[in-house]
Amino acid sequence: MITKPSSRPVLQLLIIVLVGVFAYSNTFHVPFFLDDETSIISNGVIKDLHRFLGGEGYAYNPRRFIGYLSVALNYRLGGLDVTGYHIFNLAVHLVTACLVYGLTALTLRTPFFAERDPDAEKTVSPRSLLPLFAALLFVAHPLQTQAVTYIIQRLASLATLFFVLSLFCYAKARLLQQAGGGTLRWKPVLLQLCALAAAGCAMKTKEIAFTLPFVVVLYEFLFFRMSAVKRLLFIAPMTLMVLVVPISLIGSGRPIGTLIADVNTLTRVESNISRLDYLYTQFAVITTYLRLLFVPVRQSIDYDFPVYHSLGNVPVALSLLLLLALLLLSLYLLRRSSHGEPLLRLISFGILWFFITLSVESSIIPIADVIFEHRVYLPSVGAFIALAALFSLLSRRLPAKATCAVLGMVVLALAATTYARNAVWGSELSFWSDAVSKAPGKGRPQYNLALAFDKMNRTDEALVHAIEAARLAPGEPYAYNLIGSIMGRTGRVEQAAAALTEAIRLAPQVVAPHINLGDMYRMSGLTDQALEQYQIALRLDPANPDIYYKIGVVQAGINDLDKAVIFFQCAASIAPGRPDYRRALDGARSMLERKQAMTRNR
Template sequence: MSMKPYSKPALHLFLIALLGLLAYSNSFHVPFFLDDDGSILNNMVIKDLSRFLSGDGYAYNPRRFLGYLSVALNYRFGGLDVTGYHVFNLAVHIITAWLVYALAAVTLRTPFFAEAAPKLDEAAAPPTTMVPLFAALIFVAHPVQTQAVTYIIQRLAALATLFYVLSLVCYAKARLVQEAKGKALGLKPVSLYLLALAFAGCAMKTKEIAFTLPFVIALYEFLFFRMSTAKKLAVLAPMVLTAVVVPLGVLGSGRSMGSLLSEVNALTRVDTNVSRLDYLFTQFPVIATYLRLFFLPVNQNLDYDFPVYHSFVSLPVLLPFLLLLALFLLSLFLLRRSWDPRVRLISFGILWFFITISVESSIIPIADVIYEHRVYLPSVGAFIAFAAAASLLLRRVPALASMAAATVVVLALAGTTFARNQVWGSEVSLWSDAVRKAPNKARPHYNLALALDKVNRSDEALPHAVEAARFAPSEPYAYNLIGSIMAKTGRIEQAAAALTEAVRLAPQVPAPHVNLGDIYAKAGQTAQALEQYQIALQLMPTDADIYHKIGVVHAVSNDMDKAVIFFQCAASIAPQRPDYRVDLEKARNLLGSRVAPQMH
């Protein structure tokens, strides 16, 4: 008897991959953004694979070594062509969706479901069988995933999730084989268990969110397998021990334990002075926002203007807290219900969400209180729970009708993802979208001004730079950009005033000094130009461009001895720049001449 279409895993995997490819088909040329600059564009460590593998890569970021190794491999085979990076990201996303399918499918074969099979009548079988496919299709198509997939460096969240789910799948299969063999412990379950440990280590060396994996595996064991508590603990012990990998990675720096303990507060805080309680209070509405995006994925934003809350009893905090508490209590309530085994799967998915979101949405303050890529790993449990709930609700609906409803949902999600990726298509479109949704936040205005200035739309860029300075008057970067734009348009006095303000606000930032030096150099005020360049050079002593600028000033002043020295430094630091070498040769040829050469 031939298998029905809904029971063919190969077809399911093909549909998952096809839907993912269609939803992200317009993302392969999305440019680098934000953290991509420091992690890829200006990261010299990933640009030399042999150097990376010889130890520099691990030293650069031991906690995320595998994530950055993937970036180094991308650079080795494709340089800075964004297409290769996006192909990798999408491949990770599709494979993770396959693993979501595998996890749901293997869970339906666990002892808990085998014992509960008589409670599932024949009419409920097709919807139950479709749980893995529906969960994976939602996962691969949902627009909330775009930030983790389309924003290149956020692959760390996606890659860590891949290893995370793969580890749990290997563990579940190892336990299933072990259960089938009874007391015998064969090669296959041991091999699968060792693979689960290895992939757990890989997840934890990709991103710190994997810290929760041992706890999720323990939850999985207690919910879906039958064995004495003592034996469960023995099986789980090696996996639980992997929980130390992330803390050791955070703390491991070669310093004494005393100095590490004195810095625990700093080590569990990411670029922010927000108090732990304020961050926790803020995370209640943040998590509620994530849940809303699951069900109503509208008004997505790269840069939310999300307030920090300081009181638990304020309604924007208290109401989301009550919602989350109710959802958590529901998950515990469902654990006690036995009228249908799918309620256990719903409970597991909800608990997965809460456990995995806890790393970035608890008491460890992070500078940006909300980012959509942080929900990538938690969404695995959420979408499995949603698929199980849909299966339960549609148990009396004809199979074709339930499949038609599921098809409408996943196609709508895929279309929304495609539309969201259109927004990601350029810096101007993405930051225009962010400004529209967060009009009173400085950073979207600043980044839109940068993007517009980069494509020679300075007249449009200037108002956004001014808005950025208005919303963040103590930050130097907007004033620096204002000065740079005004200098291009010939408003020298206004440019100098803006740059002087940037220098006053942050004298340790080199860019305003360089730009102010450029203005003085163009005005023929060589002494003032050299002063600003020298300050910038002290702040950034390996910047070849500053050496070259100083060399140009000396050359224009007919001080060829000094010009040669600085041109030589620039050419040595950046040998790939032919213009530096050309100016060096000109200066050498004109050494001793009183004629001012035309330098680049």
């Protein structure tokens, strides 16, 4: 039997949570990947909560302060134990899914629906399952795995939580305001303040929340009724929130004149792709996102996606036609909903939400990687609301049991697929093997698979993939550095030197090849050459304790104990938690004292 939408919300929310917990139950030991290294593992800013809250955290990245605050809290509670990070990420995902449920349920109670179907909440219909189905699609879909399982991509999921929470509070405030009643007047104001606070948190978590005021305005005009003056007064505070992201840029410590003159750099993320080329490519990327929403197969962390340079490219032209058709469909459904089926408006709203929220990362702001699955996390909210509304329309003539069975099978299949996708994330080897199988012609997955093999001391396999990575991306230094490191450790000195020299030629400012070349010279007894490379590395990275330690080892080896003590002391002071640095310092001091004693006794 299909229940009324308000009859068992607690049971429905419990179902949502249980499905989400099942789908992500195998993620709690997934290791750190990619940007987790710089954002968490080697990020000293998040490792001292007092300093972080004292101003260093905001200075580190003012536009994403809330997101990095959550990382700092995780580190304070559990250090680099990944379990705590994954528990937090899953909790964010589950809360967001519950908010999707609540927002959809509130939308069905707005004046637009109440005027056209006043008895909807008193009757039993497939529409009563609409909020539940939207939330279940959101929580169970495998396309969400990158935003949930990839730890630092909580910036996308946490921003989405605040985004949906803000719109939920706004919708609730508007419903109470329209209902009137003296005792309720303070509640809309409080909820409006909560909506503004959530909006601020969203925009201080990730820049994608810049689109929130536009979605709020769209929501207001589609589902509520009010005179123009009163409506303007009600939505004005939220529309002003659009300034938060630009103000965050101005507050980054740079002169405003420099910021205005450097708009091109500010709206570009580590990419030299032209704006038009990026836009052309994004037409095909968005089509790929849509395909993954309907057919979530061949997911990858690192797509080998081409950059297109013209509207004349067939994939670009066909994708553009599809996207224009979708936009026109949303406008057609919006018009039809005014005099026909009200759920058509919810479908239209979901489609428009998808395009609006995707516009920050899939328009004319070039980003180095043209496609990443976590970018669909926020847009998918609108997509799943639209799909749930469509399902509600199509299932009206089905028996109640058949409707529930179809819903159950779809959600179960999605959750099982998500579980299987998360299993791939379980180790670096399985993860990068999967990426290489789906993009064999791309250098980066090959290089990361080589690193995974190297960490397991499977040097022969590591070398094969490192050489392939260098062949596929000959302009990148990292594969050559890994080749040189492996060959140096296996005694192939000449080949190692050649590979490391090539890495240095390609990127002389990268520290690792200098260190590795210094290591190779040191193990070969070429102390002068080793010291030369270590000194270059030290100039590039003066806070790296390992370089001081290595220089100390060389100085101790040539019996220059005074210098060895100095460099070991530097290493130990920078990294006091490293016992090997302390042992080396104590040993050098002891040898120096014995040497000085022998000199005095002569």
